[in-house]
Amino acid sequence: MTEEWVPPAGSWASSAARRRNMQAIRSRDTKPEQLIRRLVHAQGLRYGVAAKPLQDLRRTADMVFRPAKVAVFIDGCYWHGCPEHYVPPKTNPGYWSQKVAKNMARDRDTDQHLKEAGWTVLRFWEHESPEACALTIATTVSRLRR
Template identity: 80%
Template sequence: MPPAGSAREDDGAWPDRPAGSWASSPGRRRNMQAIRSRDTKPEFLIRRLVHARGFRYRVCARPLPGLRRTADLVFRPARVAVFIDGCYWHGCPEHYQAPKKNAGYWSEKVVRNVTRDRDTDQKLRAAGWLVLRFWEHESSEECADRIAATVVARRGVEK
């Protein structure tokens, strides 16, 4: 969706914009395409640590088949869904900084992301799942320890 009040592709307001893109320039488009939605460095570090502790899980999977949202790690038998949220995209109270360009559009995008996150949490809890959310800046070791302890407690057996 284009930002409110933005020019349409065919009116020539952004002549250097790639066809079919709402990006303001080819450079911005490349930048946005490079942002990963999965397999980020914090996510990968936590996954590696949890795996090294002997736990197995699904990566980037839907905890609930009817819910079109994916968790970063899913422990189906224990019904634990883990999300590693990026500080910018999920509005970290500690690190989020509003963008300088097109601030209205991006700030609204982050608000929609946070709203969707809370809705996801509520729907998973209602279905009997435990939701764990971590910020990308949190210690990977501490996150892995909490995940492991939670999964063990939910399984009811020591691992």
């Protein structure tokens, strides 16, 4: 006889399989990030990876160009509420929709803090052309370094 899986107290997981799937999702070094980083690196630009642009702000950017004060974020369509691709979840929709809304609010707050500190914020969706993203990053960083 198999026992029914019971989530740990306070867990968001609706099943053991869902919990494993969600825990396997990477918060850094995603394929879109790696591809864009490779293209930017090939253009001779160097940057920090998963770094805090501001030491007193507990948030990291995917790429940080300190001398130029440019912070780059490559946002996942699901986790950051892409207007083109976000599909509300069917399982535990209250929790996940609220989580995505909080992520979106935190993104706006991060942008505001960085801009107030004199940083340029570049945000891209994971579905955007890596070549176009890399070109925008390289152009912006080069312009601001001058």
